[in-house]
Amino acid sequence: MEVMDKWVAEFFLRRQQNPRVYASPLLSALQPVDSDDCPKLKVTAVLRDISNSLIRGTVDEGMLDLLEILEKLLLEEHSVIMGSLKSAYCWTAVECTLRFMWPVTASDGFFGDALERIWRTRVGTLKERESDLVTRELLKWESDLNKAFEKPEIYQKIRETNIRYNAISHLNQLLKEQWALLGCSSLESVAQKRFLKRKDSPYASRRRGNDFGRAGNTIDNVNEELGIGERERGNGSNREIADDVDKVNQQEQEHEPSLNKGDMLVARELKDFLLEIQRLIDPSTRQDQEHDNAMDQSVDVTPQPDGANRTEAEDSEGTSSSRRVRPHLPTPEPLNVSPLKKGRLDRPRPRRPMKFWTPEEVAALREGVKEYGKSWKDIKNSNPVVLADRSEVDLKDKWRNLFGRQ
DNA sequence: ATAGGGATAACT
DNA sequence: AGTTATCCCTAT
Numbered sequence: 397m398e399v400m401d402k403w404v405a406e407f408f409l410r411r412q413q414n415p416r417v418y419a420s421p422l423l424s425a426l427q428p429v430d431s432d433d434c435p436k437l438k439v440t441a442v443l444r445d446i447s448n449s450l451i452r453g454t455v456d457e458g459m460l461d462l463l464e465i466l467e468k469l470l471l472e473e474h475s476v477i478m479g480s481l482k483s484a485y486c487w488t489a490v491e492c493t494l495r496f497m498w499p500v501t502a503s504d505g506f507f508g509d510a511l512e513r514i515w516r517t518r519v520g521t522l523k524e525r526e527s528d529l530v531t532r533e534l535l536k537w538e539s540d541l542n543k544a545f546e547k548p549e550i551y552q553k554i555r556e557t558n559i560r561y562n563a564i565s566h567l568n569q570l571l572k573e574q575w576a577l578l579g580c581s582s583l584e585s586v587a588q589k590r591f592l593k594r595k596d597s598p599y600a601s602r603r604r605g606n607d608f609g610r611a612g613n614t615i616d617n618v619n620e621e622l623g624i625g626e627r628e629r630g631n632g633s634n635r636e637i638a639d640d641v642d643k644v645n646q647q648e649q650e651h652e653p654s655l656n657k658g659d660m661l662v663a664r665e666l667k668d669f670l671l672e673i674q675r676l677i678d679p680s681t682r683q684d685q686e687h688d689n690a691m692d693q694s695v696d697v698t699p700q701p702d703g704a705n706r707t708e709a710e711d712s713e714g715t716s717s718s719r720r721v722r723p724h725l726p727t728p729e730p731l732n733v734s735p736l737k738k739g740r741l742d743r744p745r746p747r748r749p750m751k752f753w754t755p756e757e758v759a760a761l762r763e764g765v766k767e768y769g770k771s772w773k774d775i776k777n778s779n780p781v782v783l784a785d786r787s788e789v790d791l792k793d794k795w796r797n798l799f800g801r802q
Numbered sequence: 803a804t805a806g807g808g809a810t811a812a813c814t
Numbered sequence: 815a816g817t818t819a820t821c822c823c824t825a826t
Contacts, residue, residue: 750811750820773803790821792804797819800806 403583406437407666409444410581419444435473436578442466443574446567455491455563460518463488466574467529475577477528480570486534487563489514493541497555502545511541558745753794756782761791761798770795 409419419441446462449455463485470477493514499505515538522530544551579585760782764775772788783791 745822747810748821752812752819770804787821788803789805792806793820793822796806 402434402437403581404666406440406581406583407669409437409440418448435469436582439466439469439473439574440578442469443571443578447571450564450567450571455488455560455567456495457492457514457518459488459567460485460492460514464522464529467527478570478573480566480573482529482531483533484563484566484570485529486531486537487559487566489519489534490537490541491559491563494554494559497544497551501548502551507551508545511545515541556746556749561745751785757786758794758798761794764791765795 405423423438423441442462442465446459446466449459449462463481467477467481467485470481493507493510496506496510499507502508519530519534519538540550540554544554580588760779761775764778767778768774770792772791775791776783776786776788786794
């Protein structure tokens, strides 16, 4: 059942809706069973933790811990440390420091402590082990922040920049890339392997033993657990799997009588997922399900995820069952979390210091409009030096001040 | 990416 | 006070 544990854990860690799963407790609960033979699952857990932290809008030193853990895990797997991880680490570190820069002068608050803790100690150990996280960017920030402790102008300048936005953007980018890199879940890939195997030799009945390697053994075991081992007759296997899931649900009910809506949702989702996998493993049972269980309660109980999916299945069933190649499986997409869009969770972003337009800048803008029209992006690109301090929106606003909105 | 509405700093 | 210049947010 260790395999099942792993798969269920993976399923929960990957689902992106209603993510109230806390990865570390979940994994530590399973820890005695699977010691350290599943690095992929650990990466999944860390990604889930990072996601959760982002959803809560927390970019703190706990996030730095998570990023460091992620780096170690990737190293163990001999994966490449992507640029996004480096950037995310750098900007998160700066943001963590910036949190302590709210006093007007550097010596007032805990800025010094933060420098010591984050940059001397933490980054120091990174340097010692020659981590890839130590980038030029990071070193530049280190020296800048150290200078800021001495020079009030630099302190002010850094204090007023919006680091948080950058940190969150890079963290989101990191999540996106890493979720994608993780690929499909192990349950899904096992199912796919098995499906391909069956496709290769359609007349072969059940496989046992070594020809499928260790994974083959485990999936067979699990199939037996689920009651889908005896599949030759096809009949009733879906009933059994559905009943099994129902049993699990009942057990959950017994232990936790106050199942809320979210948990019910999870249970149903899990059930759907298992049914999908079952169909994927052996498409022949699908027909049996449709025919034999037409009035079966398991069909009634089975929630219908979305109308389109359902009708598509019925269509293919009506014409030719072999047309259905691959059912839709919920391969998780990266969380589309955007805590920066609305409602800043902590202090509001400080307003960028106001700077009047120089005649040179105005001239550049005039030239630009003459050449490109109101394509502010092109205008900025055409003269990036003079207009370095002006965003595209700034250009638009200035033009409006010159001519529009009188 | 851009336009427009609106807030705020700077100015009169 | 009112006005203007700049910056920010959001809908399209």
